[in-house]
Amino acid sequence: MDKELFRHQIEVAAKRKKAALVIKHAKVMDVFNQEWIDADVAVENGKIVGIGEYEGEQELDATGQMLVPGFIDGHVHIESSMVTPAEFSKAVVPHGVTTVVTDPHEIANVSGVAGIRFMLEEARKAALNIYFMLPSCVPAVSFERSGATLKAKDLKPLYDEKEVLGLAEVMDYVAVEQAEEDMLQKLLDAQHEHKLIDGHLAGLTDRLINVYRTANVQTDHEVTTAQEALERVKRGMYVMLREGSVAKNVKNVLPAVNEKNARRFFFCTDDKHLDDLMAQGSIDEQVRMSIQEGLDPFLAYQMGSLNAAECFGLKTKGAIAPGFDADFMLISDLHEVKITSVFIAGELVSEHGEYLPSVDKITPNSSLMQSVHAVDVQEKDLTLPITDHQKMNVIRIIPNQLETKLEQISPSGSDGQFTSDIDRDVLKIVLVERHKGLSEIGIGVVSGFGLKEGAIATTVAHDSHNLIAVGTNDADMIKAIETLKEAGGGLTVVKDGEVLHTLPLPISGLLSDQPAHTVNESLHALHEALNETGFALDFNPFLTLSFLALPVIPDVKMTTQGLFDVRSFQHLPIQS
Template identity: 55%
Template sequence: MKQLAVASKRQLADVVVKNGKIVNVFTHEIMQADIAIADGKIVGIGAYDGHTVIDAKGKYVCPGLIDGHVHIESSMVTPSEFARVVVPHGVTTVITDPHEIANVAGTRGIEFMLNDSEHTPLDVYVMLPSCVPATAFEHAGATLHAEQLAPFFSHPRVLGLAEVMDYPSLLEGKQHMLAKLIAAMEANKLIDGHLAGLDETAVNVYRSANVHTDHECVTVDEALARVQRGMYVLIREGSVAKDLHKLLPAVHTYNARRFLFCTDDKHIDELVTEGSVDHHIRLAIQAGIEPITAIQMATLNAAECYRLYTKGAIAPGYDADFLLVEDLHSFSITHVFKKGALVAENGRVTCSVTKATSIDKTIIQSVHTKKITKENVQIPFTRGNQANVIQIIPNHLHTKRLITEVHVENGVFQPSIEQDLLKLVVVERHRGLGVGVGIVNGFQLKKGAIASSIAHDSHNIIATGTNDNDIIVAIEHVRKMNGGLVVVKNGDVLADLSLEIGGLMTVKNYEDVLQRLQSIHHALSTLGASDEFNPFITLAFLALPVIPELKLTDQGLFDVSSFQFIDVEV
C-alpha cells in the first residue's frame, strides 16, 4: 500500500511540507517537522522527501477549519458558490442543515444541496432537517416525515438528524418526532439539538433522546448545564446571533474539548469581510483564549463531535486539509490546502468549482401568493388602543413582548414613526393561504417598507414598513421576482436582490450579490434604517415561533413562552 510505503520512507511522498511550524491540537505544542502526504492523506511527521515540496517559509501549519453548524442558504448563494467564499478563510469542512430549502421544496431541496456541493474544494456534510415544518404554528412548503428522510441516511455525506427544535413534540413523545429520532439511531447517526431558552430538565429530556449538541446557548449557565450532561456546545457567532463573548467564560482547561464553533446563519457580505469560524478564532484569542485552544475548538473538537475522525489535526492518518498562517494571534491565513493541493491563496480560490447543471423548476418557481390588498393588512382594534408588540433586540434572535399604547384611527392601527411602531406582515407564499399581521418596535424606519422571502423557518414573505401602500408594493415585487429582498419608498423600488432558488438563494456569483447588497444597504439608509444591525437579517427571524418571546407567522401573533397565538389587541 502506497501510504504505508511513504510512511516508512520506502517511497517518496507525493507532497512534502517543509519549514513549517505544526500546530499540534493534541498536545498543545508547536512542532518543527516535515509533513509527508500521499493520496491526499498525511502519512508522516518527521524528515521526509517528496516529488513536490511546499515551502511553508516558517509559517504555522494548522488543520483545516470546521464550521459545526451552518445553513448555507442564509448566505443567499448556492453551496458551490458558498465554497468560493469560505475556503479562502480556511474552512475546509462544514456541517450543514438544509432545512431552509427543505421547508420550501422538501426532498428536492435536500437533493439540490447535495448535488451542488458534490464537486467543490469544501467538504459539505449534511444533517437532515428534523422539523419540516418547524412547528404547527406556520405553513411551510413541505412536510418531511421519517419515511422521506430515511433513504438519505445511506448517503456518504449525511451524518445524522439536524436540530430538533420541536421540544413540545419531543417532550410529549409524539409519534412523528420519535420516528425520526429512532430512524437516526437505527442508522447509527447523530442528532443535533435546539434548546433555545430551555432549562435543565429540558436538557435531561434531550440527552435521554440521544441528542448530543446545542447551538442555542446564550448564557454561561446554559452552556455549563449542557456540558455537564455530556453535550457538545456550539458557540455561535453569526449575522444576528452573536453569542461568543457571552459564552467564552464557560470555557476552561477541563471542559474546553466539549466546545466548538458555528456560524449558523451568516450573510454573504459578512462572510467575505469577517470570515467564517476563522473570525471566531480571532475573537476568542482577543478575549483571552489560548490560541491553540481556539484552533482546537475550530478543528479537532468539531471533527470528533461529528465523528469525522480523519479531520481536524495535522497527524498521520488524517486528511491533508491544512492552512498556512502568518501569526497565531492575528490568525492571518495566506494559503489553504485540500487533500494536499492548493485551493486558495491570499483570499482567493485558486481551483475550479463545479456547480449543479440543472435545478428542478419547482424550486425556481416557489412563490405562490394571493393578491394582497389593504384589507388583508389591517389590524382592527375594538376595545381601546393597547397592543402586544414585538420588540426586537438588535443582533439577537430573541425578541421581547412589549405592551404599549398604539395609534388607532377609525378602529385600525396606524404605524407611528415617533413611537417606532411599524406594521409587520407575513404572507403565506407556498399555497396562497393566509396573512398574519402584527406590530413591531425597533426597526427605526422613517419612510417606506422592506420585504423578503427569507423568513425562518417556513420562508413565507415577510414585510415591515411605515405605510400600507409601500408594504403591498414590496410584497408584490418579491412575488414577481420569485423571491428575494426589496426596499421600497413612496411606491418605488429603490433596490432589490432576486433569490430565485426557493426564494432563498441566487444563481449569481457572490461578487454580483455583494454589489446588489451594497445597493440595498444604501437604499435602507434613505429609509432611515439604523446601521447598528441589518434590518433584513433581523426581519428574517421575526416569523420563527421557536425562539422567545413574540413572533408573527402567517397564522397570527405567537407567544413562544406559552406556545399559543394571542391577539394583537390587549
Template identity: 65%
Template sequence: MNKESLAKRLNASAGRQKADTVIKNGKIMDVFNQEWISADIAITDGMIVGLGDYEGEEVIDAEGQMIVPGFIDGHVHIESSMVTPIEFAKAVLPHGVTAVITDPHEIANVSGAKGISFMIEQAKKAPLHIHFMLPSCVPAASFERSGAVLKAADLKPFYQEKEVLGLAEVMDYVSVAEGEEDMIEKLLDAKLHGKRIDGHLAGLSSDLINIYRTALVSNDHEVTTKEEALDRIRRGMYVMLREGSVAKNTLSVLPAVNEKNARRFFFCTDDKHVDDLLSEGSVNHQVKLAIEAGLDPFLAYQLGSLNAAECYGLDTKGAVAPGFDADLLFISDLRQVAITKTMVNGRTVAENGRTIYEQTADSQLTDTALLDTVQLEAPLTELDFHMPIQEGKNMNVIQIIPNHLETRRKEVPAPSSDMFQPDIEHDLLKIAVVERHSGEKIMGLGIVQGFGLKEGALATTISHDSHNIIAVGTNDADLAAAINQLHNIGGGLAAVKNGELLHSVPLPIAGLLSDQSAEWVNDSLGVLHEKLPLIGFTGDFNPFLTLSFLALPVIPDIKMTATGLFDVKAFQHIPLQ
C-alpha cells in the first residue's frame, strides 16, 4: 500500500467517492460476535473499506445469500494433490478456499532449494493466496535417503520472500529434544525473522510437548484424539483438525472443541489428492462435517477462517470487516456449505462450482533438476526381491490401519521355508522401498498386512517424506515391472498384473507433480482406481495414499525405509525377524 492507495480507500470508506465494488442484499457473518449483520459491503483495491450504506462503480446483488469469510487451509502439501499450484488453485477455489499455508517439503526432499523456488514462483501466478512455511526436516530423519539435504543456511535466504511465514512442521523430535545445533539454528532463524514455527508431534508425550513449546513451536496437526488436543491447548498451542485423503481426524478431535477454547482450533487437509479435492472439497468439507456433528455453525465457520489467520498473523484475513481482504464466499445453505460464489481480493474467481478464469501452469520453469529425478542403476528383476528368512523365528510385519497414518507392529510366525513368499490367504505381502535419487542400488524389503491384494503390484514415487519408490505386491515379477514402469515415465503411480501394465499416472515434475491440468490428472486417477479390482483390491481406503505414508519414519509404530524396517518409537532400524 502507498499514500495514494490509502487515500483512495479512506475516501471510499468515508463515502466521498464510490467504492470499486459494493455488495448489497447480503446477510453478513460476523465471526467476532457470532451474529448476522445486514449491511452493504464496500470494496476498494481488493480490501473491505466499510459495512453500511454505500455506492459502488460495480454493484453485486447477493439476493439474500449469506456472505462469510473465505476458508483458510492451515496446513497443506500442495504436492500431494499431484498438480502445480496454479492447477491446485483451480481445484479448491470453487470449494471456497481462498488462502492456504503450504509446506513444500515434498518437492524439497527431491529437488532441494530448486524445488522450493519452483513452488513459490508458480504460486505467485495463482489467483489464490498461497503462503509458505519452509521445510524444517529435509530429510525427515538423518538416516533417510532423500534427494537433498537442507541446512539452516539453505533455508535462511527464503525468509526474504514475502510469501514465507515461517518454519514448517518440525518432525525430527530427537533433534529438538537433544538440542542438535542445526535444528537450533533453524528454530532461531525463524524467530529472529519474526516468523512462526509449525509442529509435528505425532504420538509424543507431554514431556516432549513441553520441549516443543519451549522451542516456540506454536501448533500441531498430528492430533488424533480429544485428550491429545486438550494437552496441547493447555500448553498454549493451536490444534489443527485434519481431514485429508488418508488421515481423517476431524470427528475424533472435534469433542475437544468448546466455546471456551474454540479460538485455538482450525482446519487443515495436510495431504489430499486432486480427485478428492475436486469431488469432496477441502476445508468446506470439514466445516460441513463439524456442523453435522453438532458444532455451532458460527464456530465451524470461525474454525475455517479467522482462527488460522490469527495463528499465522494474517491480520487482513479471516473476517468480513473493514481492513480485511475481500476474500468472500456467497452461501445459499449454511449447514450444507453450499457455495455459489468465491471472491479473492474482491474479484470473482469461481461461481456455481466452477472457476471462471483461465490460467495454465508454465512448465518452462521446470529444469532438468526437477524433471529427471527417477534414477535407477539398472532395471530391477525378480532376484532383487528375494527375502531370505529363518524358520522358527517370528517376522516383523507392518500392519496398516485404514485411513490412518499410524501403523501397528505385528509379529507373525515364519513359514517353513528359507525364502519369504507373499501369503495371499493371510494378506501378507511384500513391500519394497527403492532409493531413486542417487542411482545407487539401495533397497529395503519387508512384509505388510492390510492391502488385501490377490494379484499384481502397485508402485509410486510418492513416498513421504524422502519420496523414494515404494511398492507393494503379491509376486516378485510384478513388483519389478511396476517399479521399472515408474523409471520409464519419470515418476508417478502404476498398477501391474501378470507383468502387464494396467495403468499409470505420469508425474514428471520431481516424480510428484503432473504437468497436465487438474481435470486430466483426475481422469487418469479415475482410470487407475477402476483397475484396482482387477488385482483384488476392495478396501474402503486409497491404497496409493496409504502406501505413500508407509515410508515415513516419524509416525508410529513401524515403517519401511530404503535401508530397512524402522521402529519409530525406539527410533532405530530393526531386522525382518
C-alpha cells in the first residue's frame, strides 16, 4: 500500500479525518467473541478502519438491521453454473457471497492452461472476490480421455498469479498413495510456494486419510457423514460442508460440528447450476439450513465467513474488524438470512436482491469455441450384446448424491441385445469421446434415472467432459448427441426425434457466452422439456448424469471404455 494512503487510513481510524463511509446504528456481529457490538463501523479505501463512534462523508442509517461478514464459498466450480465468472457474480452476490475459492478444473480438462487463463481474466471483471486453486488432476485419472493433460511443469508458472491460493482437490488417490513422480512434484511445488492443498477423499479409508495428511493435504469437501468428518478433523483437516445441486451433505455432516471443533468446518457449494443458485441461494442457504437444524447462529455465520478465510490464509477477510476488507452485508433477519444490501470493498454491490455493477461483455478466446470433435454415432455403435439369464452390472443412482451403487440385475432385451426397460427404470447410458475424434463410445446400463420417454445429453460430464447421454431408445440418444455436436456443446432434451430444448454452451462445451438471465431462462425451459419425458423425480437429472462420468467417486461410473469400478479401480464388463 502507498505510504500516504496508509497514513490517511490511520488518520481516519484515529478520528482526525472523516471516513468515506460509516454504517450507523446496526448491531455488528463479532465472529471472534460470538457476540453483538452496538457501534458504528467506519470504512475507508475498501477497508474497515474503526468500530466505535465515527463521522463519515457518507453515513448509512442501519437502524434495526444487523451487520455481518460477507459469506465465503470455500470450494466451487464456477463452470457448473454454466456462465462466466462475471456473470456468476450476478447469481451469488445478492445472496451475500462476497468471496469464492474456485477450482477451474472443468475448463482445464477441456482447454488446458488456456482455459485457466480465460477464467482468471474473466474473474478480474467481477465485483466478486474470486480466488483460484490450480487443478491437480487433469485428467482425473491416467486412463481418462480429457482434452488436455496438465503436468507439474504446466501448473508451476500459474502460482505467480496473485489470485492463486494453492493446489486444488487432489482426487487421484492412487497417484498419491504410490507417490507417483508427477503427483509428488505437484504436491511439493505447492508446499514450496507456501500454498494450501485441497483434498478429495471420497470413500477413502483411515489409512488413506493418513497418506493424504502426510502429503500435506489440508481440506476435504467429499465428506458425507458426521463420522467421516470427525475422522478428518481428528487428523488435523478442515472439512467443508457441501450443498450443491446434486451433492447435498449439510444435514448429514452437521452433527459432527460442536463448539469445540467448529473452527475446522466451513461451507461450500462445489457444483451448483445457475437456476438453483438464483432460486435457492448459495452459502446463505447452508447457514439458514444449519440454524434450522439447531446450530448456534453465531457458529453458522462464523462457518460461513471467518473459518474459510482462515483456512485459505485470507487474513483480511471473514470478519467485521479494523484492518479487514469491507466485505459485509446488512440483514434484517438473523435466522432466515434476509439480506438487505451487500458491500464489497466498501462499495454497495447489491440491494434488495438486485446486482448493481455493470458487467463487461464476454470475450472468449476463439480457441475455446471449437471444442466438440466427437465422431458420428450410428445405431450400430450403440448396440449392447447381452446373454439371457446372466445378470448385468448396473449403475444404481442415489438421488442427490455423487456416489452410486453397483447392482446386478436380470437383463431385458431382444435378440441378444439390451434395450431400455422403462417399467423397471433401467436405461442405456453412453459416453462419447469428444476432444480428439477418437472412436471410443462407452456403453453401460443405469437404474433409477426416471425417464419415461426420449433422451437427454450433455457435454458437461465431470471431469473429462466428454459427451454423455441417457435415454429410452437409441434413435433419440443419437439425435441428442448430434444436436450437441452442432451446438458446440451444451445440454439438450429430445423426444420422438424432436429437439424439445437445447442450452448451447459454446465456450469449451461448458460455458455460455450469454448473460446470466438468458441462461437462467434457458434452464427453466430445459426443465419444462424434461416434464415431457415423464421425468418427475426429486433430483437434477443433468447434474446427476454429468457426475456418472467421474471415475474417482464410488462405487461405479462410466468412462469412454465402459463401466468402471472405482473401489477396485478397474473396468467392468456388462455381464461377468
